[in-house]
Amino acid sequence: MAELRRGPWTAEEDALLASYVAAHGEGRWNELARAAALRRTGKSCRLRWLNYLRPGVRRGDFTAREQLLILELHFRWGNRWSKIAGYLPGRTDNEVKNYWRTRVQKHAKQLGCDVGSSRFHDVMRHLWMPRLLERIHAESATAAAAFTHSASPPLDAPSLPCASPEVSCVTGSSSSEASPAEKFMSNDSPIVASAGADWSTEQCQYGSVSATSGDMFEGSWSELLARACHDDVDSAELPDFGLGETVDNLWSLDDIWQQQLY
DNA sequence: AACGACCCCAACCGCCGTTAA
């Protein structure tokens, strides 16, 4: 038997794998590797397909909405990357995991605390998540403005989907059965609806949005954000990031860190 | 230009649960 290949996949291998899956479907990866004459393990083929070649896989930076979902879902489930990724259309567990390790953990390190610490949780719920909401709100407003100014909008046009364009793009499906990701990213989802155009920054800031009865995220980030604006969290424990000021583009944690450092 | 430090991400590894023989 030919020696198994390791390391980065070549374009030829990708083409072989993609064409074989197109012809025979996913699954039975070891058999697939043999039949397609790929000198790779079945595991390697599966990983390459799921993380890179599979149609619909999204690459590039996470949107504010996606970042918010990751933070929220990690609150709930911890390092259940696959489960979290299931609610992010087109994203893989590997991507979510890499995002968490490279971005989130880096910032926790900069703060000198652990990602699981209450201090870091406070920073996230007081600063990061509200800012992501602001960003989502701003993006939705921009999209709404663009829509309004587009050619011949119908007079009775429905309210703009709160999902950002790139999200709407990938959540589009011909299937009548919505995936968890599609349901989650739709306006019907409490978390997304609350993060969308229908929810003002002020509402976020002052916690006026209550958890809906039966809300799958009842008691989660919306509650945390509400709590963050009230007395049950000792804000004196938090560093002063100059949040009294409204600064354009103060959206990412990087920006917050910059505020702290200078 | 050269070098080292750091960052990011694709890919691998090891473990565990499931399934079929």
Place this chain on the structure above:
DNA sequence: GTTAACGGCGGTTGGGGTCGT
């Protein structure tokens, strides 16, 4: 009931790219 094969998951790592000196 046992065992081997397989698939899935989370943790880890190697290497290429970028940035600062």
